[in-house]
Amino acid sequence: MKDAATSSIDACILKVVVGSHAHGLAGPDSDKDYRSVFVLPTAELFRVGFKYQGTRMMKEEEDETSWEIGHFLQLALQGHPLVLETLVAPVVTMDDWGAELRQLFPRLWSAQAAYESFLNYCDNQRKKMLEKKDGRPAKYAAAYVRVLFNLCELLERGTFSIRISETPVGEAVARIKAGHFRPGEVIDMGEHWTAEAARRLRTCSQQARPELADAFLLRVRKAFLR
Incomplete structure (x- = not known):
């Protein structure tokens, strides 16, 4: 013990x-x-x-x-x-x-709870990006894309990558975090991964x-x- x-x-x-x-x-x-x-x-x-x-x-x-x-x-x-x-x-x-x-x-x-919680968090990050909260829209834009991608990973394989730089979205997230982005581009990426998360949710039976x-x-x- x-x-x-x-x-x-x-x-x-x-x-x-x-x-x-x-x-x-x-x-x-x-x-x-x-x-x-x-x-x-x-x-x-x-x-x-x-x-x-x-x-x-x-x-x-x-x-x-x-x-x-x-x-x-x-x-x-x-x-x-x-x-x-x-x-x-x-x-x-x-x-x-x-x-x-x-x-x-x-x-x-559980799949459903994670899906809802991650999306709520990402919606908040997107709102902060558009409002340029704290004068750091790049920080929130990068978090918006990163966490949506992590959700997709979680629903697909039961865990997710911490070192986002080594994932398929790593280069894009690094560029966004450095401030090289347009809000519309980030929203398009976010909508892509949101749709992908919804697709993966349909086949994920994980329960807490x-x-x-x-x-x-x-x-x-x-x-x-x-």
Whole structure:
């Protein structure tokens, strides 16, 4: 049986690198982005007045998004693209619990939920591109195409490429990210991969196994009981 962390604070069980460094698109000035999963001491969940914070955003020298394990599993079952990416991205640190969590990946997503969640995310990226949000339309345009392609991969082969630079859309995504694109061109690409995702959805029968997520979470909570 795995041992829980010995300190009274929450424990990080998984940390991965994401963004341009993971996608193979990093330039000399690219910052590193991270995502992580942490576990709260179980006793904290039962304290009077406790307010559960499922997501934490840390912006210092490096950006990091972190999810508490219960919230992370809930989002994974909903097909959240950033959460699913965390389960296949390059590992920075990981303990036995994190390794077991990553092994659950094939049981945490269903075709329909992933399809809807990925499309919602991509629609939001397209909107930000057209609005030129934060003055960085290229960032959102590249994410729009990349995540749609990842969805197609997921529905076809049960996983997806993190290093997008080595995929058939890698050259186009790199060019878009560098700012060499027209919005209409990006939308055309997006509509192509959206149609392809719909086609692949029709032949993908993948179903999640939420009972396995529940069993894993119960063992984690027992192990981290103070």
